[in-house]
Amino acid sequence: MLGVKEMGKVNTVLGPVASEDLGITSLHEHIGFGLPGCDLDTQWWKKPDEAFEVTIAKLRRFREHGGKTFVDCTGIGNGRDLEYFQVLSRRTGVHIVAVTGFVAGDSALAYFREKSVEYLTDLFVQEVTVGIAGTSAKAGAIKVGVSRGGKLSELDKRIYRAAARAAVKTGAPIITHLTTDPNTAIEIFKAEGLSLNRVLMGHADVGQDVDEERDSLIANLGGYVGFDTIGYDLDMENPPYWGRYRKDRVDHFMRFLNKGFLDKAVIAADANCCALGWPGLKGHSVNYLFEEFLPDIRKAGVTEEQIEQLLVHTPATFLSLQDPR
């Protein structure tokens, strides 16, 4: 009853798979993220053998928890490395879904920042339908986001509009970085004829951006609401400024479920397996979901069937490529 069974196919870095094969899925993670330019600063250069080992270990543990699909939300130029993802997927058995698009306008490189909506649309369509960076690996979703400052910049709007057009054209879904300025985003999607049920509005659980009326507005329009920075807890040592007290996040999430939005809720950790251009959060990984968050929400009354909806059915429905229009 809960699982919406419209199944189809999903692009992974090793080729398309049936959405029934996705299994337990985290929709917002990173193998490694860094802003453009960070590669020039040796401060962030990590021993490649150790980075590989740590990444493999985290993905293996994800498998041990029953995890099967890892959506890497690193956009173009932020450390997205298709061949590396392919090797990691082969070595661990975890499906890795790569995205096209940009984490936000201000994380895009200059060449793309100056492009038109038409160009960006073609770029995203190319990466979903032909391949990424000269490989045959196709993007499984389109990433967009809000630049620093909380409002969609002119460039963010161009990227959102192009993503909407590419989503309509290819049937791929959109994942957003941040949910601030939601009305601007919703208007763009609407104007481009994209149903909000093809959009995951992410990072609704970020500490300084909490707006529960906004969450309801999105869900009522059919959009997915991402509680997808789980584990960036202010209770931990050296949390990022956008962290959240663990209990506050759980309570926020439970209020959202209790409004009847179970099938519009997404949970993910947004963790880096090995961060590229920032410290990351020591000890944080996708596995926090299983080791800390699920016990918390079970304690709060969430059932196994509901957890299956959150981690299996919702991601499969969302990631299934729709018929192109």
Added chain:
Amino acid sequence: MLDNLKEKNMGVVRTVLGPVSTQDLGIVLINESLLSVYPGAELAPEINMDKSEIFDTLKRKLNKFRQQGGKTIVDASGMFHGRDVWLYQSLSKATGIHIIATTGLGPEKLLGGYFVTPQTNPPTPWPAEKFAGLFTKEVVEGVVVPRVERATAAGLVVSIASAEGITNEEKSLFRGSAITARDTGVAVSVQHGADAVADLDLLLAEGVATNRVIIGSIDRIGAVASKAAIEIASRGAYVAFDHIGWGSEDGYVSDIERVKLVVELLEAGLGERVLLSTSAVGVAKGHEAKDLAYDYLLSTFVPLLRKAGVTEKQIHTLLEENPQRVLTVDESAELEIKEFSPTAWKELFASVDH
């Protein structure tokens, strides 16, 4: 006069193949680009990054420059415009042309988010001291091949301002570049914003010696109108007429006017502070480049100078002595440049503590 003699042509210059004696440089183009990639273009599906084609094109162009008598070229595009030091090493070996790689960044609109909107709250752009740290390492420890190694030393620090006026972030870039020049002994070269003299003051405020500074784009229409070249050269800094072959359609004065300006400087006794170059791009990816070859200066502009009465001795000063002098590393600088070692990479990588 003894001071000038001492300053002249002694010591070494840092090329991509290591230190080279100053007097071996011959005729120098001090502000050009070899491979110029608009940041990010290498990731776009429509851009062909065939390295063999890029190599062939650059090799042909450099050989033509050499046939005209050229000997040294500075790839003045800094860290983030497609700089490929391994390619430059192979090209240098294949053509016999000395190639000097540069560190530095700019203009702001081409910077990556790592520098402009870092993951801090608020996203405070990088201050001058951090840029200085980044650039200084590229001189002292070697230019980065991202996440692989540090190759040989950068021979010059170059930063670029927006032509419509220097931004706050670019001021940090300039100041950082000046600190690097002061501490390492390589010269600093900038493409100035709207006010060349003010930009010189910005650099000098960091304590870099005036004769270690190059103010570029001095042949831009605005700079010529404000007579910036003569003021800057009088103060002892170098002025680079580095857009030879460019004209009013690009925002620069014509070659005819450029010749007049050079003659004026020579007549004012400031010939030792004048540099000539063309800002040509060997291979452009992701942007349109001016159609100009590396041999333009020698084949077209130098004859114009001769016609205007510039002597062979003066031409020698402009094309050889001046760039050689400014590119010579100041040995009295605080920091010592390390020689490249193929095993040094091991020290560049930190452990993963997750």
